[in-house]
Amino acid sequence: PAHAEPKDTYVIATDTTYAPFEFTDSSGEYVGIDIDLMTAIAEDQGFEVEFQPLGFDAAVQAVSSGQADGIIAGMSITDERQEVFDFSEPYFTGGIQLGVLESSDVQSYEDLAGQKVAVKTGTQGQTFAQDHAEEYGFEISSYQETTDMVEAVKSGQAVGYFEDYPVLAYGIQQGSGFRLVGEPELGGDYGMAVKKGQNPELIQMFDEGLANLKESGEYDEILDRYIGDAT
Ligand code: GLN
Known part of the structure; x- marks a missing residue:
């Protein structure tokens, strides 16, 4: 054709x-x-x-x-x-994980109750957050760019962000000052x-x-x- x-x-x-x-x-x-x-x-x-x-x-x-x-x-x-x-x-x-600042008190999803988490519009991280917001009692703020999520967490507008773990892990290795919470979710080739x-x-x-x-x-x-x- x-x-x-x-x-x-x-x-x-x-x-x-x-x-x-x-x-x-x-x-x-x-x-x-x-x-x-x-x-x-x-x-x-x-x-x-x-x-x-x-x-x-x-x-x-x-x-x-x-x-x-x-x-x-x-x-x-x-x-x-x-x-x-x-x-x-x-x-x-890939797979979704939660990134929080090294200094954060958050150790598990349970610690997100009453807090805001950042996600990127249209991503699997957003889907994962939407699927679990009620269960863990957190609120969601959506951003267009990964850099916006990082800034939101650094400036205290959100306590963490849901992102693909290879991206979080790469950032951590480069000295982003974040750490991972929980295990990778949703898989995702x-x-x-x-x-x-x-x-x-x-x-x-x-x-x-x-x-x-x-x-x-x-x-x-x-x-x-x-x-x-x-x-
Ligand atoms: N892997 C995620 C998704 O497909 C995130 C992709 C991205 O942010 N570039 O939704």
Whole structure:
């Protein structure tokens, strides 16, 4: 079919600051596991990528509305999303955890009663918080960016934030001053996604490229570049 003819360039929406998956490094370069992986796969499969760092929620919407061809943004493959997106094979495993400041009194979800927690709009962390707010008696404040959640906690507007543990763990390793509470929840393999039924060849090329990168060792090299110390 004509629509499956590969394009020269694919517009890929992504998050803004979501280290180690996408972020601006000290030399001003936009890097990360998602960025390097997508770039390497594009090279392997012979297409170009134009990244659009829009923020998670905006990236999801850009793909839904056809303004971007695909999204790679530490995006978890969920049943709900599979109704509107087609996903690649999983390339990483996430899961939600609570991050609090090292100095915080919070040791478990029970300690959240009557407190505010920060979440990022449209994420699994938000879903997890919504599903458990009543049970543990906490309130939810939603933000657009991970950096906004971090600031909210640092400034005392929230006692902690629900975020993917690889992101929390990377921050802690970089000296964020946070610590983890509880165990990772919701599992959540990450996949690259396209709008359901659109750009099927992009998913196919991603899966083929990912398999090639795993075979050649480049996949491990990319992970090591960012989380070598943590694994
Ligand atoms: N993995 C989470 C989700 O898919 C968070 C993604 C993100 O914030 N970039 O909802």
